Amino acid sequence: MTTSQLPDAQDALRSLSAAELLEFVEDQHAAKLEAERMLLRAARQWAVLHSPDALPAGDRRGRSRARCAGAEGTPKITEYAAAAFGARMQTSPYGAKRLIADAVDLEQRLPQLHAGIEAGVVRVRNARHVAEATRELTAEEAAWVDGEVAESADGRLSWARFEALVEGKVAAAAPHLAKAREELAQTERFVRMSRVNRHGVATLTIRDHATVIMTAEAAVSQVAKKLEETMPTASRNERRLTAFAALVNPETHTDPAIRAIKPKVSALLHLFPGSPIARLEGHGPVTLNWVRHMLGTVAGKIKVTPVLDLAGQAPVDAYEIPKRLREAVRLIHPADVFPYAANLGRTGDIDHTVPYSEGGPTAIGNLGPMTRTHHRIKTHAGWEARQPWAGIVVWRDPYGAFYLVDSSGTRRVRGAEDGHAMSVDHVHTARIVLDGLAA
Template identity: 50%
Template sequence: MVDRAALEEMTEDEVLGFAGDCVDTARRAEADLLRAAFQWAVLHSSDRLDPAERDLPGRERSKLLGGPGVPEVTEFAAAELGARIGRSTFSAAMLIADAQDLVHRHPQLWARVEAGEVKASYACYVVGKTRELEPDEAAYVDARVAESADGRIPWSRFEGLVEGAVAQAAPERAREKEERAQKAVFAKRLRGEAHGMASFLVRADVATIEAIESGFARQADALKESRPDDPDLATDDLRRVRAVLLAATGLDADGDLADVIHVEFVVHTYAGPDAEGVMRLEGHGPVTEEWVRSLLGPRARFTIQPVMDLAGQAPVDGYEVPDRHRRAVHLMTPADIFPFASSTSRSMQVDHTVPYDEGGVTGIGNYGPMTIPHHRIKTHGGWQVQQPFPGIYVWRDPHGAFYVVDHTGTRRVPSAPARRAPMVELWRAPFPIEYAA
């Protein structure tokens, strides 16, 4: 690693050379990570599973991650790899699949990755596009694209090359995809928007979209003629959005939208002297108080719920989780508590951190939301977890690595934490830690 002082002493040629070395180092590291993922798959062959437990409820099974012809791996393997490299279980499973496909199904591409001639990202794109193909079909694509995968052509042209090679390798499959695409019509809201904005996408055949476009254009022109001085309809885009809204609600241009639109938002905010002026719109993200006041205020009806005392929720004498506890858990911990997990669904299972049948209470401080796969991994995969404080989870993977998960995300804990860390004392009972001198 070169420090800033050394960089400041470099000439232009030396800086360029250093930058090139950084790219080469990153490329080698990406190839090494794929090698590690492949070896992890080898070590977690389905042969290591106990046949006597394979069919028991919730137990680990074998799973095909890569394409046809690739060996299956144990189902929980991706969770351990993902946590160690700071990725979700799904992302680690895709890394394993990419590595297996490259080694078993794309030997020419893999050879160029190992030689440092092709970026791992290019290779992984190819194997992702060919995962459904049979081994001989994948080999055809491998031979067609391996030479051009080294960046000699722009990315857009490379995408086109891969798409064409996949279609040529399996023309009947390509036609099946076209037929499925014709049926895959939808009209839905998109995710990932911010700053109080969102998008609604309609996907249909070209003729239908042309008809929709023409209809909204006519409606927008009518709005321009009927309300030329309305500042909310000052641009063509604003008029088109209003045309879509009117068509969806069945109102005419002068109707009161509040009479027909019933939309429910959950807005989390803080009151009092410590208020920060920013609220969280559930399912969307942070918005300012001014946005809520100016945009939602004139258009929405509000129901104000009382403040929920998260810490004061009385436990219950039973296994079932009361609804009020589920609401409190969601407010305290809205995301899956497994290391580096990403789900924020309200439908996740609420797990007892300490199992109920082992003395765990049904109450705040002993709950954690998890998806079903992560719940199974926690129960049967050799992982351990404690909740020293409500909403703070300390995990240990089967190989002894520690992770802390809280509302800010996941952090890896050093294997020998310093004595000054106050939480360490709370972790010692179920999984002892050796302290640094």
């Protein structure tokens, strides 16, 4: 579209109703995603055109300086091929080289993601992230990760959740590499004041084991809580800064209780049978060697909490949600249940899908975590939700669009003929609930 056409386009948009404008947005977004797929295909073809085999027979320098276009073992590409390609995309040769590498790896090493790209289902951003994350893996290890994450690369997961999924699968595919990275991280621990300090304010960066940082955070929070009585008008951040200063130099503080802080830390560690990789909630995958080492260095008592029986959680005859139910809901719903939400925190609301005032029980299957903002949208902005089974939430927006949210993310729900990205069970489940919402 040229600059002279912009006023006409804006006038056309002004003539659309709210529902028509949403359809226009959806169509434009789909066109943008397809354009990204076409650029990825073009990058792959550029690598083909710039194979060293295509050079003149006497061009020895071009052949000697050619490098694998992607991971080790992929076809080679000539040294400066990325420069012209990048210039046409208004990016650097480095940026173009990365795009070409991702395109080649997807075709050569990640067949399921590549097939999803060709089918118009997988998003380029997600696929490229997997290609980059698996570049150090063998072809067999990369193919395993491909099979584990391809279904979730269609945009159903928020970006943070997709990154966490890929990180965990890469660690599980190559635990030796995860161990090597943990060992390398030992050399990257430090306490350092930033060189960029302005207006009399400085930044202190501390990088250490997750358990050390969690303990320090708990200690700061505990002391800040004690300071509420002596600093009633201070903000939370002001009390935390005072608490930090008191902890690093307790002799300057008159309260002897602060010198004897014993912080309690709750670290949620998820173990999987037969896997050498565990997941430290809020921090990511770690090897079992790391777990053994860190538990061996912890001072004080370690409490092991048994696994919750999710199926055996009895409902309660009250609006208030007991702790055991809250924990079960968090395990069933790993993230905020609003469509495409990204929040993974444990401090948000637990919402009754069918309101308690309308007969909705306080029970598994009618509860889901949400941020306060999303909770208010559901309550006041015309959105509706149902849970046909625990862990599956179907939403309808004020304009009649439906979304299915489960542990694998969010999908837009259409008729079965348009549901190629979903299993038959998902479409069937959605239709049952949609009938109830539409009634």
